[in-house]
Amino acid sequence: MRIAILGSGKIGYAILKGLKENDIAEYLIGTGRSEATLNKIKNLGVEATSDNNYAVRNADYIIISVKPQHFMSLIKTIDPESWKEKTVISVMAGIKISTIKKLIEAREIYRAMPNINALIGKSTTAIAEGRNESVDKIFKSIGSTYWIQEDLLDVWTALIGSGPAFVAELVDAFVLGAVNCGMPRELAYNTVLDMIKSTSDMLSKSNSHPLDLRDNVTTPAGTTIKGLLVMESEGIKAGIIKTIEASYKRSIDLGKDMQNNLIS
Ligand SMILES: NC(=O)c1ccc[n+]([C@@H]2O[C@H](COP(=O)([O-])OP(=O)(O)OC[C@H]3O[C@@H](n4cnc5c(N)ncnc54)[C@H](OP(=O)(O)O)[C@@H]3O)[C@@H](O)[C@H]2O)c1
Structure with a gap:
């Protein structure tokens, strides 16, 4: 595969790092504007350029990963003819495939939504829509992939895109809880991370509902039920449901703003 990252x-x-480390591309090039970005690409051992048109012409698979508000200025740097016969994958939040199709005439267009865990090769990436094995292979180089309908990308953005920030807050809350009861901070931090990882493994290995695990831990009149009572009375679960809802609605609104700006 000949791949360009714009x-x-x-x-x-x-993505460049995942592709390079997994030796997936027969040709790989990354673009940027600043010297700092171009040097970072070169330090990976990957060809770097500020010439987007050159990158598009030399590749078959083009990944667009500029900020959505920079999409129009990026397009202006590329000859419209250069997109022909290319497979384009946008990771830009909020810009629909139908809108990209109006601006770029490519062979096929997909949207992918990775998360920040891509930095350690552990993104959970949604790709819309259909199925393309080469595109799947590209995103498997940074973690797991799920092919979904485009209309699920807003809730995906809330749950999986913003999710690492929400989990980081929960981790901090657990750590503060332990520190409040006298545990040294570093010990609390490491053990909370271990506990979350192993609970996640436990849940994914058992075929049962998460509440079965909860009930297994909850001894009558024991420590867990006393904690659960506080979680319930403080509305922690409802708070998390509303957190995802607020983030989801914001994703929809941002998408609408973006569409209006691009089309107007
Ligand atoms: N961050 C996330 O967790 C996340 C998750 C999912 C999807 N996304 C999407 O991924 C996209 C990128 O996000 P990010 O967080 O990676 O942003 P970022 O760190 O700001 O990266 C954007 C890059 O685009 C480059 N750029 C801008 N205009 C350009 C042009 N005309 N030619 C070449 N390069 C250009 C910038 O280059 P310089 O550095 O040289 O200025 C910068 O390196 C966004 O559309 C976002 O919606 C992000």
């Missing part, structure tokens, strides 16, 4: 910032760089 915009090698946090996500673009992570």
